[in-house]
Amino acid sequence: MRFKWEKLGPLIKPTEDIKWMVSHIGASFAVKREDNLFDLYITGRNKDNISSIGKGILEVGSNPKIVSIEKEPILTKGKLGTFDENGVSYPSIVKTKNSIYLYYTGWMPTVNTPFQNQLGLAIINDGKVRRFSRAPLLERDKNDFLSIGSVYVAKNQTKWEMWYTSFLKWEMLKKHKVKHYYLIKYASSTDGINWIRKNKIAIPFKNSSEYAISRPTIFQHNNFYHMFFCAKGDQYKLGYAFSEDGKNWKRDDSNVGIILSKNGWDSEEMCYPHVFKKADHLFLLYSGNNYGNSGLGIARMKI
Numbered sequence: 001m002r003f004k005w006e007k008l009g010p011l012i013k014p015t016e017d018i019k020w021m022v023s024h025i026g027a028s029f030a031v032k033r034e035d036n037l038f039d040l041y042i043t044g045r046n047k048d049n050i051s052s053i054g055k056g057i058l059e060v061g062s063n064p065k066i067v068s069i070e071k072e073p074i075l076t077k078g079k080l081g082t083f084d085e086n087g088v089s090y091p092s093i094v095k096t097k098n099s100i101y102l103y104y105t106g107w108m109p110t111v112n113t114p115f116q117n118q119l120g121l122a123i124i125n126d127g128k129v130r131r132f133s134r135a136p137l138l139e140r141d142k143n144d145f146l147s148i149g150s151v152y153v154a155k156n157q158t159k160w161e162m163w164y165t166s167f168l169k170w171e172m173l174k175k176h177k178v179k180h181y182y183l184i185k186y187a188s189s190t191d192g193i194n195w196i197r198k199n200k201i202a203i204p205f206k207n208s209s210e211y212a213i214s215r216p217t218i219f220q221h222n223n224f225y226h227m228f229f230c231a232k233g234d235q236y237k238l239g240y241a242f243s244e245d246g247k248n249w250k251r252d253d254s255n256v257g258i259i260l261s262k263n264g265w266d267s268e269e270m271c272y273p274h275v276f277k278k279a280d281h282l283f284l285l286y287s288g289n290n291y292g293n294s295g296l297g298i299a300r301m302k303i
Contacts, residue, residue, distance in 0.1 A: 001221060001224070001226065001242075001255075001303075002255060002257070003240065003255055003256060003257030003258070003301060004257045004301055005257045005258040005284055005299040005300065005301050006299055006300055006301060007258065007261070007266075007297070007299045008063075008064060008297070008298050008299055008300060009297055009298075010265050010266075010288065010294075010295040010296065010297040011058070011064065011065065011066050011285075011295070011296050011297055012025060012056075012066050012069070012295060012296050013025070013265070013294065013295035013296075014044075014293065014295065018044070018054075018069060018071060019046055019047070019071075020044045020045075020046050020052040020054050020072070020073040020076075021042070021044025021045065021046075021054065021069075022044075022045065022046050022047045023045045023046070023047065023049065023293060024044065024045040024051075024287075024290075024291055024292045024293050025042060025043070025044055025287060025292045025295055025296040026042075026044070026045070026051065026089055026090070026272055026287050026291060026292040026296075027089060027090045027091065027150065027215055027272035027274070027287065028040055028041060028042045028043065028091070028272070028274055028285050028287075028296055029041045029091045029092060029093050029274050029285075030058055030274065030276045030283070031093050031095065031100075031276075032276075032278075033057065036059050036060050036061050036278075037057055037058070037059055037060075037067075038057070038058045038059075038060060038276070038278075039055060039056075039057065039058075040055065040056045040058040040066065041053055041054075041055055041074075041091040041093060041102070042054050042055065042056060042069070042091075042296070043089040043090060043091065043272075043292075044073070045087075050077055050086060050087045051077075051088060051089040051107065052073035052075065052076045052077070052087065052088060053073055053074060053075040053088055053089065053091050053102070053104060054069065054070055054072070054073040054074060055069075055070050055073075055074050056068055056069035056070065057069075060278050060283060064283070064298050064300075074124075074129050075088050075102065075104065075122055075129055076088065077107075078106065078120075078131070078134070079134070082106070082108075082134055083106045083118040083120065083135065083136045084104075084106025084107060084108065084118070084120055085106075085107075085108055086107040086109050086115070087106070087107040088105065088106055088107070088120065089104065089105050089107070089150075090104060090149070090150035090151070090215065090272075091103070091104055092104075092150075092151050092152050092153050094153050094154070094155050094160075094192065096155070096192075098125070099123050099124060099125050100123070100124035100125075101121060101122075101123060101124075101153070101192055102121070102122040102123070102124060102129070103119065103120070103121055103137070103151050103153050104119075104120045104121075104122065105117050105118075105119065105120070105148075105149050105150055105151075106118050106119070106120045106136065112170075112178070113170050113178050113180070114178070115147075116146075116147050117147040117148060117149040117165075117167070118136035118137075118138070118147065118148055119136055119137045119148045119151060119164065120132075120133075120136060120137060121133070121137045121193070132193070136148070137193070137195075138164075138187075138195060138197070143166075143197065143199040144166050144167075144185075144197065144199075146166075146167035146168070146169070146170070147166075147167040147180075147182070148164055148165065148166060148167070149164070149165035149166075149167070149182060149214055150164070150214045150215045150216070150272075151163065151164040151165065151216075152164075152215075152216045152217055153192065154218060155192065159188055159189065159190060160189040160190070160191070160192045161186070161187070161188055161189075161246055162186070162187040162188070162189065162195060163184055163185070163186055163202055163216040163218060163227070163246075164184065164185055164186075164187060164216075165182050165183070165184060165185075165213070165214045165215075165216075166182060166183065166184070167180055167181065167182040168181040168182060168183065169181050179211065180211070180212065181211045181212070182211075182212055182213065182214060183201060183203055183204055183205060183213045184201070184202045184203040184213050184214070184216050184229060185197070185199065185200055185201055185202055186198075186200040186201075186202045186246070186247050187200075200247060202216075202227075202241075202243075202247070202249050203216070203227070203229060203239075203241055203251060206231070206239075206251065206253070207233075209233035209234075210231055210232065210233045211232070211233065212231065212232045212236075213229055213230070213231040213239070214229065214230055214231075215229055215230050215271065215272045215273060216228075216229045217229070217274045217275045218246070218275075219275050219276070219282075221303065223244070224242050224243065224244060225242065225243040225244070225245070225246045225249075226240070226241075226242050226275075227240065227241045227242070227243070227249065228240055228256070228273040228275055228284070229241075229273065230270070230271040230272060230273060235268060235269045236269050236270065236271035236272075237260070237269070237270055237271075238256050238258060238270050238271075238273055238286065239251065239253045239256060240252055240253055240255050240256045240257075257301070258270070258284070258299055265288040265289060265294040265295050265297065266286070266288040266289060266294070266297060267289065268288075268289040268290070269288060269289045269290065269291070270286050270287075270288065271286065271287050271288075271291060271292070272286060272287040272291075272292065273285065273286045274286075280302055281301065281302055281303065282300065282301050282302075282303055283298060283299070283300045284298065284299040284300070284301075285297070285298055286298075286299070
C-alpha cells in the first residue's frame, strides 16, 4: 500500500477561549459517532502547562472541521502524589459493548529527571468518566522499569493488543540536562486490563541519532497492519511501518506519504499521529510545530 496524503490544513489552534487548550493541542483520537460525525478526544495544555483530555465533535465531509468543543475537559490531572498528578494526555479509545475504555498517559514530576509517565485507564459509561484505578494500569517490571508513555490499543474477537512507548534510559548531558530514550513495544490481553508483556520491541531506533519513538496509531487493511508514529533525533517527524501479525514490523519511512510544509504551522515538526477510516478514505490527525503549540491538523487519502 502506497500512501499519498492530501494536507487539509489546521483544524484548531490553541485559544484562550478554552482554558484547557490555551498553549498546545497534542495527541487526539477520533471515534465514529454517526454519519459524518466523529467524537474527537483531544489533549490540550492550560496556562500552567498541565495537560487534560477534552472532547469535541469532528465533521468529516468534503471540508473537515470541528463543529463543537466542550468547555470543560472530561479527564484532568489526578490527586496529589498519584502517577497522573501533573496531567493526562495521549488518549487511545476502545469501544466495548457496554463501555468506552479511555487509555491515557499520566504525568508526574520527578527530582533528577523532569518527569515520569505511566499508563492509566478511565472507563466511560453514559457519558460519565471514572478512573479504573488510582494506580498505573501496567506495573513496572524488569524490562519496563522506568516510564510507559503513549499507547495504541485495539480489540478484535479473540484478543486485545497494545503498542506502547517504553523508556529505556535517561542520560545525563552537560549543564545538568538529561535526555530520555524510548521506543515502541508490543503487549496482548484477553480483557484489556491484564496485559502480557514479553519485552517485544515493535519499532526500534532507525539510526544512532534517533532516540525517541512514540504515539503509535494502527489500522488494518488488505491483511496487513499499518502503523504511523512519530520519531525524533532533532525534532519529531512521522514514520511508518507495516506487519503481517502486529508483532514483527518492517519500517519504511519512505512510505509515510507526507512531509513538512515549506512554511507555516507544520513546517518544523509533525507529531502525535492518529489514523482513522471513513468509507473509502483514510484521515490523518497530527499536531504541528513545538509539540502542537501551532495546532492540530488533518490530512486525507483515498483507499
